[in-house]
Amino acid sequence: MKFSPKDILTVIVGALAYFGVIVFIERILRGRAKIAFRYAAVALTTAAFFYALQKYVPNHARAVELAKAAIAIVAAGCVFYEQHRKGQERPIAERWKKFVGVTLALAAIAAYFNGFNFGYPRYYHRWDQYHYYMGAKYFPELGYKNLYKCAVIAEDELGTMKVELDRPAGDRLAPTQVVDMRAEMRDPDKKVRDLPGEFAAEYGGGNLLVPVQQLLAHPEQCRELFSVPRWEQYKSDVAFFRVVSGKGYWTDMQKDHGFNPPPVWTIAGKFFSDLAPTSVQFMQLLATIDLLYLAGMFVALWWGFGWRGFAVGAIFWGCQASAPFYWTGGAFLRQDWLFFSVLSVACIRRRHFKVGGAALVYAGLLRIFPGLVVIGTLVPFVAHMIKKRRMHPDHKQMLLGGCLAAAVLLPLSVAMTAKDSYKTFYAHTIETHDKTPLTNHMGLQVIVAHKFFEFEKPGLRTAEEREAYLRSLSGTQRTLLGWLAPVKLPIRLATGKSSGQMEFVRDEKLTDPFKTWKDLRNERYAKYRAVAWAIVGLSLGFFIMVGHRLRSLWIAQCLGQLFVILLSQLTCYYYSFMILAAPLIKVRPRIEIGLYGLAAVTQIIWMNSQFNDNKYTLLTLASVAFCYVMLGMFWRREGATDSTSA
Numbered sequence: 001m002k003f004s005p006k007d008i009l010t011v012i013v014g015a016l017a018y019f020g021v022i023v024f025i026e027r028i029l030r031g032r033a034k035i036a037f038r039y040a041a042v043a044l045t046t047a048a049f050f051y052a053l054q055k056y057v058p059n060h061a062r063a064v065e066l067a068k069a070a071i072a073i074v075a076a077g078c079v080f081y082e083q084h085r086k087g088q089e090r091p092i093a094e095r096w097k098k099f100v101g102v103t104l105a106l107a108a109i110a111a112y113f114n115g116f117n118f119g120y121p122r123y124y125h126r127w128d129q130y131h132y133y134m135g136a137k138y139f140p141e142l143g144y145k146n147l148y149k150c151a152v153i154a155e156d157e158l159g160t161m162k163v164e165l166d167r168p169a170g171d172r173l174a175p176t177q178v179v180d181m182r183a184e185m186r187d188p189d190k191k192v193r194d195l196p197g198e199f200a201a202e203y204g205g206g207n208l209l210v211p212v213q214q215l216l217a218h219p220e221q222c223r224e225l226f227s228v229p230r231w232e233q234y235k236s237d238v239a240f241f242r243v244v245s246g247k248g249y250w251t252d253m254q255k256d257h258g259f260n261p262p263p264v265w266t267i268a269g270k271f272f273s274d275l276a277p278t279s280v281q282f283m284q285l286l287a288t289i290d291l292l293y294l295a296g297m298f299v300a301l302w303w304g305f306g307w308r309g310f311a312v313g314a315i316f317w318g319c320q321a322s323a324p325f326y327w328t329g330g331a332f333l334r335q336d337w338l339f340f341s342v343l344s345v346a347c348i349r350r351r352h353f354k355v356g357g358a359a360l361v362y363a364g365l366l367r368i369f370p371g372l373v374v375i376g377t378l379v380p381f382v383a384h385m386i387k388k389r390r391m392h393p394d395h396k397q398m399l400l401g402g403c404l405a406a407a408v409l410l411p412l413s414v415a416m417t418a419k420d421s422y423k424t425f426y427a428h429t430i431e432t433h434d435k436t437p438l439t440n441h442m443g444l445q446v447i448v449a450h451k452f453f454e455f456e457k458p459g460l461r462t463a464e465e466r467e468a469y470l471r472s473l474s475g476t477q478r479t480l481l482g483w484l485a486p487v488k489l490p491i492r493l494a495t496g497k498s499s500g501q502m503e504f505v506r507d508e509k510l511t512d513p514f515k516t517w518k519d520l521r522n523e524r525y526a527k528y529r530a531v532a533w534a535i536v537g538l539s540l541g542f543f544i545m546v547g548h549r550l551r552s553l554w555i556a557q558c559l560g561q562l563f564v565i566l567l568s569q570l571t572c573y574y575y576s577f578m579i580l581a582a583p584l585i586k587v588r589p590r591i592e593i594g595l596y597g598l599a600a601v602t603q604i605i606w607m608n609s610q611f612n613d614n615k616y617t618l619l620t621l622a623s624v625a626f627c628y629v630m631l632g633m634f635w636r637r638e639g640a641t642d643s644t645s646a
Contacts, residue, residue, distance in 0.1 A: 019077065060117060062607070068111045068319040069603035075104050075315050076596040101311035108318030112325055120330045124283040127253050128331035130241045133286065135259025136269030138234055139417055141225040144428035148192040148254045150222035152215045154238040155181040161239060181242060185212055191511065192254040195428070207436045209255055209512040240278040257436065260429045263413035263421040264365035269333055270416055286332045293339040304346025305583045313582035316595040320578070321602035322442065322619045327573035337367040338576055345583055348554040353394050357401030365409055369568040370577065376560020379547035398553065434569060437521040439502055439612035442620040443569040448532045449525035450617040451494045451501065500524060503611045536566050546634050558584050559634065562627040565620065572616055578623060581630060588633045598626045
């Protein structure tokens with residue numbers, strides 16, 4: 001189900017007309033009748049909305065997406081109404097604003113969790129937990145390169161097993177089946193990701209899919225990494241994930257991109273994974289850790305920025321489309337970096353500078369990219385040093401906290417992993433994985449490397465050619481063409497293999513169907529790399545012009561999220577970092593409307609895009625445009641902006 005611009009416009013006009021009638025009736029009523037009507041209108045509108053979703057949108061996932069967009073739009077409408085009442089000098093009581101805001105926040109959180117229809121049986125994400133549980137527990141043996149390779153050897157040795165299938169709690173007699181893992185590994189069509197790059201020469205590059213036959217020829221390469229008891233334990237854990245995942249899901253899991261977090265993440269990851277062997281109950285327990293982190297994030301928002309900071313953050317986080325529950329819900333330690341990023345900002349505003357600095361460093365060491373916000377923090381830091389010829393006491397406290405955190409975490413991570421863990425992390429994640437394009441990547445590099453348009457050749461358009469061109473367009477491209485039709489430019493939407501888009505170049509005949517797409521993406525970025533760095537340079541200059549006047553480190557840190565987009569290529573689910581815009585409503589209230597609008601726009605993009613590379617390029621464009629607008633709002637000083645404690 002897709003929505004054309006006409007459909008969207010019709011819905012918006014209809015909603016405005018409906019709410020116009022509500023407002024008209026509300027204004028002519030008086031006393032208790034007005035209060036009763038308000039409650040009735042809210043109940044009727046909510047019931048009508050969910051009835052319409054159920055009746056006209058049978059697909060649950062699409063219904064959730066529409067609900068998210070609706071929550072964001074309603075939140076924006078509430079802000080407009082609040083400003084309207086304020087302009088009439090009839091401000092809404094704070095308790096009512098708090099009630100509505102917190103209610104919408106809770107609705108958005110429920111929408112994030114898909115209305116608690118998780119999609120993962122028993123609420124644990126088998127795919128994600130396999131990578132992070134196994135990668136952490138067996139890091140001394142597997143490192144960053146052998147997660148799939150050694151699983152192939154282990155399954156081949158396991159052979160035929162009679163297993164009990166995973167069923168929801170309450171089933172006394174779960175059915176059993178025989179699984180011939182050896183036969184699965186001997187299937188000529190079986191492929192896994194070549195993380196070590198052992199077969200790069202044979203298949204035209206590293207980090208590609210390869211048949212498993214070459215791996216099975218040398219099982220000693222994995223056995224020699226383990227002691228005998230550890231190898232048996234490892235095989236048992238591999239068998240668990242194969243059984244609970246099912247053959248098809250398990251096969252696809254081996255085509256992902258391995259275990260990628262920095263060594264500091266492995267401190268907690270290995271601690272928890274070593275507590276117990278694999279079991280459904282233990283995987284569920286591990287999945288609850290992220291729930292605690294998310295709860296802590298919202299507590300930090302409320303503590304640092306009041307109920308409204310919490311409400312705005314929760315509504316945006318729950319309603320945006322870039323980082324939905326699908327990717328990391330029910331996973332293992334995937335929200336730790338987000339909690340510490342938000343905690344850092346809250347602590348700095350509360351003037352706990354040492355803790356704020358330590359939390360920022362920990363977040364950066366957990367995932368690298370959260371540390372890029374420090375570029376924002378450095379601008380007022382350096383500006384004060386230049387102006388006053390000395391370090392500000394608050395800056396000194398924050399720096400001290402960050403240094404202490406690094407002094408503890410870095411040696412501990414080496415002790416928990418291996419002496420060369422940072423070297424291998426750099427080689428695997430920074431040099432190889434980060435340079436391997438994924439269809440759900442987001443960031444400036446994605447914008448530069450994606451070809452949406454090409455120059456129109458003069459005199460090319462006969463009626464037949466125009467018809468053939470229109471037939472070649474995807475649904476997303478037809479939507480874009482409709483939006484751009486009034487603009488007369490000598491360009492057209494790119495189609496065909498020359499576009500490099502996955503719709504046109506994916507080739508199932510290749511061992512890795514996305515090899516051509518990846519090569520073309522890398523070639524295009526290499527061609528326009530100078531453009532990317534020019535954008536980064538100009539953005540940094542703009543940021544310095546704005547940020548040198550800011551004395552509030554937490555404001556500069558929140559604005560610094562722009563550099564996460566510009567300097568990193570992230571998988572989409574990390575874009576939850578944009579919740580850092582929510583605290584800024586304390587000094588620029590207009591950002592609240594912008595965040596709700598961004599959430600709604602991302603849902604519209606999501607629902608009208610079919611192919612991932614188009615979808616996530618558009619989502620990146622929306623995100624970076626919002627960051628520039630947000631930065632522009634700080635061009636002029638407005639009250640508390642200059643106060644460190646603001």
